[in-house]
Amino acid sequence: MRKLAFSLLYHILFVLLVLVPAGILAPHAGLAEASVVVLPTNATIDDRSAMFGPHLGDDGLVGQLLIVEAADPGNADGCRPLARRMDSSKSWIMLVERGSCGFVEKVRNMQASGAAAVLVGDPWYDLPITMYATGDTSDVRIPSSFLARSDYHRLHDAALSEPGSNALKIKLVRNEYYELPFLDVLFITILSPMLMMGFIYILYRLRLRQHRLRDLAPADVVNGLPTKTFYHSKYHEDEPAECAICLDDFDDEDELRILPCKHQYHVKCIDRWLTTRKKFCPICKKNVCPSSETTPLLSPQLRSIV
Ligand SMILES: [Zn+2]
Ligand SMILES: [Zn+2]
Missing domain, CATH: 1.20.58 (Methane Monooxygenase Hydroxylase; Chain G, domain 1)
Structure with missing residues (x-):
């Protein structure tokens, strides 16, 4: 029970x-923690902020989307800086493809090319991942995010459908709802x-x-067991002459406790044994508590013989 x-x-x-x-x-711990808002249509696409670089501020970041492949053919993955650095009077959010080099390398290349932020799109898998980098990334001064395949293609298509290349205005926003408070x-x-x-x-x-x-004897039971004072003059040969716990010979006027099994020990030795170790006689293992007079080390068959 x-x-x-x-x-x-x-x-x-x-x-x-x-x-x-x-x-x-759990509902607050969704996969997306940031969004890309395509400003002309207000279409919102989920992305995931990188573990390196600064985080987006409360106001987000507005910029012109630049498909790097369009600005620098052959450099879709951003594994080298743009052939021509972009005009830094404008806020460029550069879109590169995953692959060929590390995430932080792409972000560094785009930062060197005049980007205000970087979006890394996955051309193969629809699985959002968190971009992280080993080593010192304190030189990364722009935020970056990851787009899974379908989100990447949505943004890419939206940019291509816009009249005039690289004219699509987007806003990167931090999605408060998805942030899990530290506590x-x-x-x-x-x-x-x-x-x-x-x-x-x-x-x-x-x-x-x-x-x-459960294995100990209550103090009142132990105190209720009889005692006697030992004298050599009254010693019988069939009685033990020493305490089996401390192995000292009994001396005149030693106080002995007599257990129900008739075994005798110094009062202080046996009292401590019974109340802190076991409720059984150290020699014959008989229980000193009146409720059960069993001998625990013997099997029921042997007990019936005894
Ligand atoms: Zn003793
Ligand atoms: Zn005994």
């Missing part, structure tokens, strides 16, 4: 600490599992303590 209660409590706590916060926060992330990833582990540990300690207490 107690086992069932513990199990029930464990599951309730698991739901409260892990599943409920995860359920509440929520901290709660789900660290605090919640820690609380669960703490709870499980407390349960484990409690059960361990219960098991230990």
Whole structure:
């Protein structure tokens, strides 16, 4: 019954600490965390901000979309700077293709070519990924985002359908809705599992303590066992002359505790044994508690013979 209660409590706590916060926060943890707004039509395309470079400000970033392939044929993937640096009086958001070189390399090349921001489109897969880079990226001063294949093609087609090449105005915006607050992330990833582990540990300690207490003799039972004062003059040869716990010989006026099995020990030795180690006689293993007079180390068959 107690086992069932513990199990029930464990599951309730698991739901409260892990599943409920995860359920509440999951809708806010969508894949897209930023958007590209095609200003003439207000069409909105999801993208994903890179882990390197600055983040978009609250006001977003407005610029002219520049398909790099159109401005510099043969450089669709942006793995080298544009043949001719763009006029920096305008805000250029450059669209390059994924592949051939690292994300940060593309962004650095476009930054050197006068870009205000970079969009990297995936020509093959419809899977949004987060662009990240190893090493020092503090030289990257422009924001960049990743577009999965269908979003990349939508933006690409929108740019091509615009009269006059590279005239499409777009706005990069940060999508507040999708941002997971730091404290929520901290709660789900660290605090919640820690609380669960703490709870499980407390349960484990409690059960361990219960098991230990079951193996010990209560102090009142131990204090109720008879005692006697040892004198060599009254010593019988069939009685033990030493305490089996501390292995010291009994001396005159030593206080001895006599267990129900008639084995005798120093009072301080046997009392500590019974109340902190085991409730059984150290020699014959007989239980000193009156409720069960069993000998735990013997099988039922042997007990019936004894
Ligand atoms: Zn002793
Ligand atoms: Zn005994």
